[in-house]
Amino acid sequence: RRHSGTRDMAKKRGKKKEKKEQKSDSSSRKGSKNGKSQGEVSLVIVLPFASMKDMAAGLARVSAYIEDPTHHGKPASEDKVSSLVASRYAGHNFSITDFKRAINALGKLTPSEERVQKTILSALRKNGQRHCYVIAHVSSDEKTLQHEKWHATYHFDADYRARVSGIWGMVKKSSPAWANQFMKHLGDKYAQHVWVDEFQAIVLNREYECATKTVNLLQSILPKKEPFVTVQVKV
Numbered sequence: 751r752r753h754s755g756t757r758d759m760a761k762k763r764g765k766k767k768e769k770k771e772q773k774s775d776s777s778s779r780k781g782s783k784n785g786k787s788q789g790e791v792s793l794v795i796v797l798p799f800a801s802m803k804d805m806a807a808g809l810a811r812v813s814a815y816i817e818d819p820t821h822h823g824k825p826a827s828e829d830k831v832s833s834l835v836a837s838r839y840a841g842h843n844f845s846i847t848d849f850k851r852a853i854n855a856l857g858k859l860t861p862s863e864e865r866v867q868k869t870i871l872s873a874l875r876k877n878g879q880r881h882c883y884v885i886a887h888v889s890s891d892e893k894t895l896q897h898e899k900w901h902a903t904y905h906f907d908a909d910y911r912a913r914v915s916g917i918w919g920m921v922k923k924s925s926p927a928w929a930n931q932f933m934k935h936l937g938d939k940y941a942q943h944v945w946v947d948e949f950q951a952i953v954l955n956r957e958y959e960c961a962t963k964t965v966n967l968l969q970s971i972l973p974k975k976e977p978f979v980t981v982q983v984k985v
Contacts, residue, residue, distance in 0.1 A: 751813055825856045843902065917967050918946050
């Protein structure tokens, strides 16, 4: 997810390869020892929307259930969509497990949510993938698409996740004032369990001003190749 109000700067990339996939757990974002069978390729389903309004109609309640600072773990009613922080996300990201959990919790879906659900399940059937992640963005917004891909890398690459956590810990110790300011920025938009994931995506995508050293460190640990293949599907 990328909040539409974050500050923009520039772009870049970097190093290291995937061994194990994270078992989805929206309440902790911890890595998993549940590895993939050899040769199995992780899949990222990309959903390009015509507008933020359309995207919010189909995904705001899902993302709110997964990571909203107030509504995390609680289904929001249909009439609350426009007031949700997630309705202002410029992009969305989640594992297929978290998506199904959110959909089940929401119960009765709106027509827009049903359309998104059918699109995702159809893409899963066609691609026959078990290890799947979903990202969404407005079709003209390539910067947000890259931000969401950083989330997919974080999800699928256990070694990268561990290294990002180490850098985040180092930043909190070496630059506590910046870290506190950044956590306040995150706290208005996301539940705490996704903060480290947001840290790497926001910093790599140059959406929040920070030390060049931090950007360089994150770039240096990126896998040489994205640990997934993407398939774009029309919603």
